[in-house]
Amino acid sequence: MSNLANEPELLSRVEDGIAILTLNRPAARNALSFSLMGELLEAFARLDPAVRVVVIAGNGPAFCSGHDLREFRAAPDRHRYEQVFDRCTALMLAIRRCPRPVIAQVHGVATAAGCQLVAGCDLAVAESGARFATPGVDIGLFCSTPAVALSRAVGRKPAMEMLLTGEPIDAEEARRIGLINRVVPPSSLAPEVMALARQIATKSSAVIAMGKEAFYRQAELGLEEAYRHASGVMVRNLLEADADEGIDAFLGKRKPEWRG
Structure with missing residues (x-):
């Protein structure tokens, strides 16, 4: 499912030295299309030296629903699959290697590669109604790449339970196992994230x-x-x-x- 005509898949703005990158495929629940991952990579490569913190957020009802499965079915080809996962790997490494702290601002759901994106960020703040899952096993596609970030963010037993069952966990459970840092009311999500980002931005x-x-x-x-x-x-x-x-x-x- 593509974006509306002329609508960018990624929105970017800088406020108080904080770069806010907003996934903008709301109709597709911000699925990580090949092009969206490319735009995220470019955004990290182009960060202004004055930027001190990066926030990744999402427009619409979900933070990120994972990879775009419609793209997979449109081009069921080994080479294309390899290109997608090479780009996904490059994105996760760009977040890890970015010298600025990267904060995930999570609402709605973060599933599969969306959960991977949360786990790959340095910090994560979620609204109380957020849900997290690695449900690939339910459709015959084990979440092997999300497992890389997930297993480094939480303990092995909680990670394996999420990967083997595909069952979603709520925000409080995600905080308990270490997937996210804070749970806040929906109305406080953006202000809390910006307050945390501004606090970090005061450091060297x-x-x-x-x-x-x-x-x-x-x-x-x-x-x-x-x-x-x-x-x-x-x-x-x-x-x-x-x-x-x-x-x-x-x-x-x-x-x-x-x-x-």
């Missing part, structure tokens, strides 16, 4: 970028190697101008003036 962008990279890198390592890597990052961090400024500001009981 250079330090945040260094810390985000280190967080994910150490998680891939064994314990001793993780400590060695993190220690090296701490040393580099202490040599940064913003660390000098932050420590001096703390000791001088004043607000820091970050240089970024």
Whole structure:
């Protein structure tokens, strides 16, 4: 199902140093078409240096319903399938490697690759009525790629239960297992996300970028190697101008003036 004529599949705006990327395929419940994933990739590649935080939201009744199954049936071809999943992988890696924190603003449902998108973001805030699922097993298509992000965001047992049953979980359960950070009333969703983004945007962008990279890198390592890597990052961090400024500001009981 395509968008209305001349309607962009992705809306983008910047407010207070926060880039808000809005999936705009409401009639298709914001399914991740090949072109929409391409637009998201381009948006991450084009982020203005002044942007400090990225928010991913969705228009219409759902955050994101996953891949566009109509596209799969329109071109049932191995090469096309490979192109779709290569692009999806590139998108998830772009989110992970983005030096800015990425927040998912979730309403309605986040299913299959939509759930993957939530799990792949650094933070996620959901309205109380949101639902999350990896229901591919119900249509003979195990959610193997969503499992990559999901299994890194929650424990293995909760991830496998979602993957094997396809049953949706509510927002409170998603928060309990670590898929999302906060559950808020629907009317408070956008304001809460922006408040969180603005709070993060007050920090040093250079330090945040260094810390985000280190967080994910150490998680891939064994314990001793993780400590060695993190220690090296701490040393580099202490040599940064913003660390000098932050420590001096703390000791001088004043607000820091970050240089970024």
